[in-house]
Amino acid sequence: MTVQKPSLPRKTARSSGRDAYELLLEGIENGTLPAGTRLRETELAQRFSLSRTPIREALKRLEQQGLITHQPHQGMAVTSLDYNQIAELYALREMLEGMAAQLAAQHASATEINVLEEMVAADRVRIDDVTTLARTNRAFHQQLRDAGRNHYLAQALENLRLSLALLPGTTLGAPGRGAASVEDHALIVARIAARDPGGAEEAARQHIRNAFKTRIQLLQRQFTD
The missing domain is CATH 1.10.10.10 (Winged helix-like DNA-binding domain superfamily/Winged helix DNA-binding domain)
Structure with missing residues (x-):
């Protein structure tokens, strides 16, 4: 058989x-x-x-x-992005991430705020591990948008994230940027915990402005190295 x-x-x-x-x-x-x-x-x-x-x-x-x-x-x-397209992406991201933080300050539960605080604390001890930090950075922003309770905003941010994937590398690999980014996150969470929508929005917008500045510096380095 x-x-x-x-x-x-x-x-x-x-x-x-x-x-x-x-x-x-x-x-x-x-x-x-x-x-x-x-x-x-x-x-x-x-x-x-x-x-x-x-x-x-x-x-x-x-x-x-x-x-x-x-x-x-x-x-x-x-797809290769030119400078203007990169600037447009960061301008849109600044607005959307600011809105996500504003909504999180209004709608996030105490548990969600605690999760965000723990994510920041965990990232503070891994700032030299750029690969891991890039992954946890994405997770932080995902949690932030989830806490905002707006499906359409979350979808817009996800679409934007896909376009940002076209950019080479990560700004978190630039000297000092990893630690600065984590402290940016800490300020955003602090404003959310204080139920300060305006403060949370501004902290998030400044975080993206800081990332864009680093991106510009990395682009300039490509032409000078």
């Missing part, structure tokens, strides 16, 4: 499409697919062990989100 081994479950077209999108997005976010990278369906399919169909669907979705661009006679490439 022959015993058949159970076959491995096949990926459905839907799951393959989702996998392709998430793999490509992760590559853009972590810098393995930096701005300007040419994206060829065949090469990507081989790289991720997927068929070309889900890769094509993922590329189409990323193009709709503005993360990749179709270049005439060259094909798809990860």
